Amino acid sequence: MTRILEVRNLEQSFRLTKGLLDEVRLRNGRLVRDKVTVKAVNGISFDVERGSVFSLVGESGCGKSTTARTIIKLIEPMGGSIVFDGQDITAYSRAQMLPIRRQMQMIFQDPFASLNPRSRVVDIIAEPMVFHRVETSWRQARDRATELLRRVGIRLEQVTRYPHQFSGGQRQRIGIARALAVNPMFIIADEPVSALDVSIQAQILNLMMDLQGEFGFSYLFIAHNLSVVKHISDRLGIMYLGKIVEMGSKKSVFSNPKHPYTEALLDSIPKISGDNLEKAKPIKGEIPSPINLPRGCLFHERCPYALPQCSEVFPECTAIGEDHVVYCHLYT
Amino acid sequence: MSSRKKILEVRNLKTYFHTHKGVVKAVDSVSFDLEQGEILGIVGESGGGKSVTGFSIIRLIEEPGRIEGGEILFKGTDLLKQPESYLTSIRGKEISMVFQDPMTSLNPVYTIGRQLEEVLIIHEKLTREQRQRRCLELLQTVGIPNAEGRLNNYPHQFSGGMRQRVIIATALAGRPDLIIADEPTTALDVTIQAQILKLMKRLSRETHCALILITHDLAVISELTDRMNVMYCGKIVESGYTQDIINRPAHPYTQGLLSSIPDIDEDRPRLNTIPGIVPNMFELPEGCKFYDRCPYCQDICRDQEPLMTRVRDRHEVACFFALANEDQP
Numbered sequence: 001m002t003r004i005l006e007v008r009n010l011e012q013s014f015r016l017t018k019g020l021l022d023e024v025r026l027r028n029g030r031l032v033r034d035k036v037t038v039k040a041v042n043g044i045s046f047d048v049e050r051g052s053v054f055s056l057v058g059e060s061g062c063g064k065s066t067t068a069r070t071i072i073k074l075i076e077p078m079g080g081s082i083v084f085d086g087q088d089i090t091a092y093s094r095a096q097m098l099p100i101r102r103q104m105q106m107i108f109q110d111p112f113a114s115l116n117p118r119s120r121v122v123d124i125i126a127e128p129m130v131f132h133r134v135e136t137s138w139r140q141a142r143d144r145a146t147e148l149l150r151r152v153g154i155r156l157e158q159v160t161r162y163p164h165q166f167s168g169g170q171r172q173r174i175g176i177a178r179a180l181a182v183n184p185m186f187i188i189a190d191e192p193v194s195a196l197d198v199s200i201q202a203q204i205l206n207l208m209m210d211l212q213g214e215f216g217f218s219y220l221f222i223a224h225n226l227s228v229v230k231h232i233s234d235r236l237g238i239m240y241l242g243k244i245v246e247m248g249s250k251k252s253v254f255s256n257p258k259h260p261y262t263e264a265l266l267d268s269i270p271k272i273s274g275d276n277l278e279k280a281k282p283i284k285g286e287i288p289s290p291i292n293l294p295r296g297c298l299f300h301e302r303c304p305y306a307l308p309q310c311s312e313v314f315p316e317c318t319a320i321g322e323d324h325v326v327y328c329h330l331y332t
Numbered sequence: 333m334s335s336r337k338k339i340l341e342v343r344n345l346k347t348y349f350h351t352h353k354g355v356v357k358a359v360d361s362v363s364f365d366l367e368q369g370e371i372l373g374i375v376g377e378s379g380g381g382k383s384v385t386g387f388s389i390i391r392l393i394e395e396p397g398r399i400e401g402g403e404i405l406f407k408g409t410d411l412l413k414q415p416e417s418y419l420t421s422i423r424g425k426e427i428s429m430v431f432q433d434p435m436t437s438l439n440p441v442y443t444i445g446r447q448l449e450e451v452l453i454i455h456e457k458l459t460r461e462q463r464q465r466r467c468l469e470l471l472q473t474v475g476i477p478n479a480e481g482r483l484n485n486y487p488h489q490f491s492g493g494m495r496q497r498v499i500i501a502t503a504l505a506g507r508p509d510l511i512i513a514d515e516p517t518t519a520l521d522v523t524i525q526a527q528i529l530k531l532m533k534r535l536s537r538e539t540h541c542a543l544i545l546i547t548h549d550l551a552v553i554s555e556l557t558d559r560m561n562v563m564y565c566g567k568i569v570e571s572g573y574t575q576d577i578i579n580r581p582a583h584p585y586t587q588g589l590l591s592s593i594p595d596i597d598e599d600r601p602r603l604n605t606i607p608g609i610v611p612n613m614f615e616l617p618e619g620c621k622f623y624d625r626c627p628y629c630q631d632i633c634r635d636q637e638p639l640m641t642r643v644r645d646r647h648e649v650a651c652f653f654a655l656a657n658e659d660q661p
Contacts, residue, residue, distance in 0.1 A: 059521035167609050197377035202592035202603040231594035268526035272578060272595055274554035277526055286491050286524060
């Protein structure tokens with residue numbers, strides 16, 4: 001399989017202080033300039049194979065959504081490179097990104113905020129077709145939009161309605177149809193089911209997998225729910241404070257988790273069997289602030305197995321098996 | 333377990349919302365009871381009526397909502413017949429509540445020490461020193477590190493998980509017999525959720541305080557509760573011991589919910605789904621509320637509403653064709 005996306009050492013950060021006045025502070029009788037920066041993504045590398053599903057999973061603030069938005073260049077990357085379908089798009093301008101965006105679409109988390117409330121749903125789907133010249137006329141575009149909406153489960157008599165007339169699950173279906181409108185090769189789905197009820201979540205997950213089988217595109221799937229990730233992914237990366245700490249094939253990572261954080265995540269999941277929390281030892285403490293990142297391994301303060309070197313240097317990438325790597329001093 | 337004292341009996345509770353579009357029967361003839369120290373789960377999807385049930389118990393229903401009928405017997409006293417002043421005296425004392433959002437349920441302009449102390453000032457007769465000591469104990473009980481220093485902190489200085497611990501401490505302050513927790517961990521990350529759930533279970537066991545846990549997450553219910561009620565469109569459709577229901581669901585809705593959750597221990601190529609969506613609460617069907625999504629639906633389901641019937645010990649279900657799956661998950 002060839003790669004549709006290669007991300008290398010991607011970095012993203014946000015300045016919290018804006019302008020000189022905000023940054024100047026009095027410290028010990030001297031004026032100092034103090035820039036406050038949130039380091040959201042700290043040099044992550046991964047590949048997405050053509051026709052497969054790669055997931056980034058982690059808790060809030062780990063940088064998974066920021067990674068997604070940086071890859072599609074809704075925010076400019078601060079470092080590293082993004083190679084999409086053989087082209088290095090890291091420094092592409094907005095104009096250069098336009099043809100790329102036809103190939104790379106996004107499904108958003110909140111189905112209430114991501115659809116234009118003043119547009120009929122058929123027009124929401126037809127607009128990108130006309131804009132990207134996938135269809136030559138509005139009429140053709142609307143015809144194909146209707147067909148696409150039917151495919152995701154919106155009936156013919158509903159296509160001229162407005163977004164507010166649909167339920168959350170139906171709106172997410174419309175969001176998926178919009179992403180598919182321009183026949184993309186690659187879809188980034190940022191928490192597409194976390195706002196939905198469980199019975200609807202199952203419908204949407206099945207739909208996403210069916211469509212992938214039918215159209216053969218690839219997914220970058222962003223989620224915090226490990227059970228959902230396990231269900232949908234081929235490969236995955238576990239993120240903590242803007243770093244990938246463990247990455248590999250679904251089978252290997254779930255059957256043989258190596259990083260203490262991955263173990264802790266798996267231990268923390270409430271299970272239907274009802275006996276996971278009872279026997280597990282969930283980790284103590286909370287995620288440190290991304291403003292003052294700890295030195296060394298970012299997890300060492302919460303890690304039950306921390307070694308002296310863990311607070312000094314970030315661990316190297318270590319291969320555990322075929323398609324399974326971990327960043328942890330326990331294995332170097 | 334059944335030898336224990338019943339502390340709460342809810343009989344035919346009806347809470348309706350009178351909106352300009354019509355009447356929403358958010359809770360419709362709901363009955364259940366709760367023993368001392370027991371953990372009861374109420375599970376269902378959005379709009380099922382589980383939160384309204386919780387709020388109805390301590391009569392925190394606001395216009396256009398109204399409790400239309402039924403009985404809520406708390407330690408033998410019908411709360412629906414008592415004046416508002418009586419409710420004020422037991423809220424936060426004998427029954428307290430933990431809400432979903434730890435960001436909005438603390439007052440941002442007071443220190444958390446002050447907010448904890450307020451409960452004690454209202455409900456207990458203690459000296460200043462005794463109150464201080466009790467506040468400190470409470471924070472230590474819920475596992476807040478450096479509790480002494482933290483008493484003078486404001487809510488914004490705490491993370492989400494720590495705030496939820498503070499709220500649990502506030503709920504425990506009056507030594508209640510019942511805590512109603514409405515989605516207490518939904519806003520939290522999974523590692524923090526695990527910490528809070530373990531804490532709540534430990535505290536409920538230690539203090540013999542009964543707990544009603546309202547959540548949409550069946551896995552959380554399974555991890556924490558002794559018994560559970562499954563709600564759909566304002567009705568309890570199944571009720572029983574949690575592990576009994578998880579292992580042998582009798583209502584098609586419960587079965588559908590269970591099989592639509594991706595399970596981390598199991599590989600399935602496809603998830604089973606419940607077809608369709610929850611019906612419009614303004615136009616609920618006559619018979620069984622679930623009939624148009626149900627794979628086992630017959631004519632009788634459309635015309636008649638099924639009543640709760642016993643399938644086995646303390647396991648009841650409202651379905652004409654209760655599933656007889658023996659030891660089948």
